[in-house]
Amino acid sequence: EIVLTQSPGTLSLSPGERATLSCRASQSVSSSYLAWYQQKPGQAPWLLIYGASSRATGIPDRFSGSGSGTDFTLTISRLEPEDFAVYYCQQYGSSPTTFGQGTKVEIK
Amino acid sequence: EVQLLESGGGLVQPGGSLRLSCVASGFTFSSYAMSWVRQAPGKGLEWVSIISAAGSNTDYADSVKGRFTISRDKSKNTLYLQMSSLRAEDTAVYYCAKDAGNWKRYFDYWGQGTLVIVSS
Numbered sequence: 001e002i003v004l005t006q007s008p009g010t011l012s013l014s015p016g017e018r019a020t021l022s023c024r025a026s027q028s029v030s031s032s033y034l035a036w037y038q039q040k041p042g043q044a045p046w047l048l049i050y051g052a053s054s055r056a057t058g059i060p061d062r063f064s065g066s067g068s069g070t071d072f073t074l075t076i077s078r079l080e081p082e083d084f085a086v087y088y089c090q091q092y093g094s095s096p097t098t099f100g101q102g103t104k105v106e107i108k
Numbered sequence: 109e110v111q112l113l114e115s116g117g118g119l120v121q122p123g124g125s126l127r128l129s130c131v132a133s134g135f136t137f138s139s140y141a142m143s144w145v146r147q148a149p150g151k152g153l154e155w156v157s158i159i160s161a162a163g164s165n166t167d168y169a170d171s172v173k174g175r176f177t178i179s180r181d182k183s184k185n186t187l188y189l190q191m192s193s194l195r196a197e198d199t200a201v202y203y204c205a206k207d208a209g210n211w212k213r214y215f216d217y218w219g220q221g222t223l224v225i226v227s228s
Contacts, residue, residue, distance in 0.1 A: 045153065
């Protein structure tokens with residue numbers, strides 16, 4: 001199965017700053033079938049990005065995804081207070097679908 | 109508005125069984141594959157099982173294969189997960205997740221989850 005490694009484990013930033021989250025796959029993710037989710041404490045995950053770079057319905061344009069092959073990035077251009085959360089990447093190009101271990105974006 | 113409401117979680121002894129349910133509303137249930145995804149306390153997400161829109165195809169994570177069975181009832185708009193031979197490592201919040209299509213295998217809506225604790 002494809003192992004996804006997210007870095008850094010924790011990102012400490014201030015509101016208004018730019019956040020760059022990395023997701024690296026142990027082998028190439030076919031057709032850029034890579035998604036990103038946001039999860040806040042006590043809540044279910046929420047889809048942000050699919051197909052590596054397509055924003056899900058209702059997701060603000062400060063969230064963007066990029067990458068292909070084995071290296072993918074989620075960028076939050078300017079952090080809003082509600083963006084402090086844990087972010088997971090997921091590959092769905094190979095079975096079984098797998099998730100990264102998460103990156104926590106915390107307030108500095 | 110899409111809603112997914114899980115139930116059936118609780119405390120169960122090792123080796124025991126439990127059936128989870130997920131009632132769906134706000135979309136055409138029979139048109140979408142559905143999955144179960146779990147999250148152990150303080151840990152990340154782990155996909156558990158998927159069932160196709162018509163219910164004719166299923167798949168399981170190796171960690172649950174042979175012990176868990178996924179099913180769906182179109183007339184009740186309900187997804188199920190029958191869990192047996194439960195182990196301590198099955199302790200987690202179990203989320204019902206709507207597939208973005210039929211077997212796309214990424215998830216555009218999630219329920220709030222139901223907690224399963226396997227302990228003696």
